[in-house]
Every structure is written in C-alpha cells, then in structure tokens.
Amino acid sequence: MKTIGFAMCGSFCTFDKALAAAETLAKDYNLVPIMSETAYATDTRFGDAESFRTRLETVAGQAVIHTIKSAEPIGPSGMLDALVIAPATGNTLSKLARGITDTAVTMAAKAHLRRGKPVVVAVSTNDALSGSAESIARLLNRKHVYFVPLYQDDATNKPNSLAADLGRLPAALAAALAGQQLQPLFVCN
Numbered sequence: 001m002k003t004i005g006f007a008m009c010g011s012f013c014t015f016d017k018a019l020a021a022a023e024t025l026a027k028d029y030n031l032v033p034i035m036s037e038t039a040y041a042t043d044t045r046f047g048d049a050e051s052f053r054t055r056l057e058t059v060a061g062q063a064v065i066h067t068i069k070s071a072e073p074i075g076p077s078g079m080l081d082a083l084v085i086a087p088a089t090g091n092t093l094s095k096l097a098r099g100i101t102d103t104a105v106t107m108a109a110k111a112h113l114r115r116g117k118p119v120v121v122a123v124s125t126n127d128a129l130s131g132s133a134e135s136i137a138r139l140l141n142r143k144h145v146y147f148v149p150l151y152q153d154d155a156t157n158k159p160n161s162l163a164a165d166l167g168r169l170p171a172a173l174a175a176a177l178a179g180q181q182l183q184p185l186f187v188c189n
C-alpha cells in the first residue's frame with residue numbers, strides 16, 4: 001500500500017469536506033497526517049482545532065505532524081509516495097510558488113519534492129483569480145505539482161474564488177502517482 005501525506009492548511013470552511021476525502025483515501029492508502037501550525041491550533045466558527053486534529057488523527061491512525069522540525073524527516077526518510085495538500089490556502093500556495101518554507105506544510109512539500117515525487121494541491125481560496133492567481137499559475141508550471149480539478153464555488157458573491165472538487169481527489173492522486181495531471185482541470189459543479 002502506498003503512503004500519502006495528507007496536509008491540511010487553514011481553509012477552515014473546507015475541513016469537513018477535506019476530512020471526508022481523507023477517509024476515502026484511507027481505504028486505499030496509508031495516510032500520514034500533517035497540519036499547518038494555523039490549521040493545527042486555530043479555533044474558528046467552523047469548529048475547534050482539537051476536534052479537527054482528533055478527526056485527522058483517527059482517520060490516519062497516528063499523531064499529526066505540525067511543526068517544521070517534525071516535517072523535515074519526510075525528505076531524508078523518503079516517507080511518502082505523494083503529498084496531498086487539502087485544503088491548500090492562498091497563503092501556502094504563495095509560499096510554495098516562491099520557495100518559502102516556514103510552516104509544517106511547506107516544509108513537508110520541500111522535503112518531499114527533493115525526491116521528485118508528486119505533490120497534489122486542492123486549492124480553496126477566495127482570491128484564486130486575484131491575489132493568488134500568479135502563485136497558482138506558477139505552480140501549474142512547476143514540475144511534480146498537480147492540481148485537484150477546480151471550480152468557481154460562488155461566482156456571484158465571490159467572483160475570484162476557486163475551490164478544488166474534492167470528490168475528484170482520489171482520481172487526481174492516482175493520476176499524479178502516474179505522472180499525469182487529471183483533466184479537465186476546470187470543472188462545473
């Protein structure tokens with residue numbers, strides 16, 4: 001069974017769907033749970049940090065990696081076959097696009113990418129077509145980075161927002177493990 005890092009960033013409104021996607025993946029893969037420091041520690045109106053941490057740990061059956069220090073061995077140990085970042089915030093996308101490594105998730109990505117293995121990003125950000133557009137464009141053009149197909153989640157009220165269709169995450173991951181980007185990249189939901 002392949003081992004997949006499942007890394008969650010602070011798009012809190014997406015946590016329920018992301019955890020459901022993690023449950024689906026856990027049927028076919030060993031999951032290594034990872035959270036950004038923000039995702040790990042922030043209580044919001046969408047739920048308490050502790051309850052989300054516990055849910056992810058229950059799905060994966062092990063403690064969440066949530067510091068740069070604990071994420072660093074992912075590279076040297078070759079721990080993962082692929083790294084999924086779901087949800088991926090505008091913040092983390094921008095850091096990935098520019099080589100900034102100052103969170104557990106960006107450290108996991110950097111460590112994992114040094115082995116040339118796939119990273120699959122599930123974007124969820126209101127500024128995907130504005131402030132984060134350049135970062136997304138850079139990552140679309142980056143070796144070993146693949147996207148979960150995207151849709152405009154509320155074109156009327158949030159015209160710059162894009163969200164990954166997490167129902168397509170298993171197919172996007174399978175494609176990425178075979179070195180392919182799942183198509184179509186943009187879908188209607």
Ligand SMILES: Cc1cc2nc3c(=O)[nH]c(=O)nc-3n(C[C@H](O)[C@H](O)[C@H](O)COP(=O)(O)O)c2cc1C
Nearest residue numbers: 009010011012036038044089090091092103124125
């Ligand atoms: C309630 C709440 C909801 C948020 N939702 C999102 C979101 O959907 N997408 C996003 O890119 N950032 C969102 N943010 C902002 C991120 O949490 C913030 O940029 C944070 O620095 C992300 O850190 P990370 O990328 O290391 O997880 C939200 C913040 C809060 C408090």
